[in-house]
Amino acid sequence: MLEIKSLGFKYQYKTILSGLSFDAKPGEILHITGPNGSGKTTLMSILAGLRKESAGTIHYRLPDGTTALDRRSFVEYLPAEANALFGKMDAMSNLRLWLRLRGLDDSDNAIRPILKNWELDHPLIRENFSVESFSTGMKRRLALARLELSKTPCWLLDEPLYGLDAKGIDTFQTMLNGHLLSQGITIIVSHDIAPLERFRVRKLDLLHDGRAS
């Protein structure tokens, strides 16, 4: 479980987030909503460990009730408008790198079934074809394949459907369903709410003053 208490964040004397308290439980989707500039992406980057909160605490509770020393081991972040892929490397090399950094199985047998789910398993796509030549949708699918392979219990998804076609959205829904069934946590920022309607979603609405309603 991810527990956030009295979270605050200031940027150059401007309060972006203030007194935010919420938790994200296993098997649920927490949908963060709010107008532009309300701090949704800032909140995601704080939860991912990219920014340091100005106030409050963030704890990732392990199933035995103890607090994780480094929550990054349990959290995978998918940023908005970026996929964090090395353009000069091919799909397999990219995935192998991220898996090795987490100490996960990076064999072909582990990677290729997931690539197949995301329709990236063609030999001309997965190897010897740099990711920079991929279309927007293909890059997003590869980033989502990394998310699935990360096997982390907590996913932070900032506009995950960006660039996906109908088939990609369908694959995303299947992946998300599997994650929730395995008691995974999902915190999502998305303006495209239709694909989330089939799931039970809890909402956290951020207001302009940095508080939540």
Place this chain on the structure above:
Amino acid sequence: MKTFLAQYRALLWQAVQVEWANAERWLSPLLFSGTMILLFVFTFGTVEPKFIPQLYIAATFLTAFFSLQISFSRVLEPDMQDRVFDQLRTYPISPSAWFLSKYTIVIALGVLILAPTLFLSDLFLNVSGKSLLNGSLAIIALMALLSLGALGVLLSTMMLRSNAKQILYPLIYFPLTIPVLLSAVESSHAILVDGKDLSYLMSSWLGLLVIFGIMYFTLCLLLFGELVKPE
């Protein structure tokens, strides 16, 4: 330790792949180096034999310094694309493994630039017929590279995290490299002109070079962790 090594190897292999795919990144400093040496040759023309070692030292270190700076300042360029650097920061990566992988690739690229620079300088500037290249000179050059490499990685990372990207690098890099360059040049001078050996120099300029190498490496290793942690 196992995780540390696995992460180091993964990041190093990624860096090798990216550098290999971007030949321009290491070819440009190399071509710059060759061009600089040719300019020196044409500028000085025929030099009196007794001044050749001095010219060799000046031309080689000046050329190497600028071409290494070009190379080092670009070492984290691939990580800047598509927010890869940020994604790496969200992973449970050991900052030391991350720094050492970048440091290793920087040293490898540095050797790739430095070795031909030393060789080309000797080939074009030294018309005496007796090569100036020797093991002692190579050790001095390598020691200087080890110090400059650590600074290169740290300052490239600082550039990524700073708003004053363009101005920060030269402002910090040049003053910090002065002791390294000075001791490298003085050590080379003592060997090539005064005929001293390395053991003699350990208590003077070479010793200073070694101390700065250790100091910069340690400082950069520690500071790198500060640069990649949450803002």
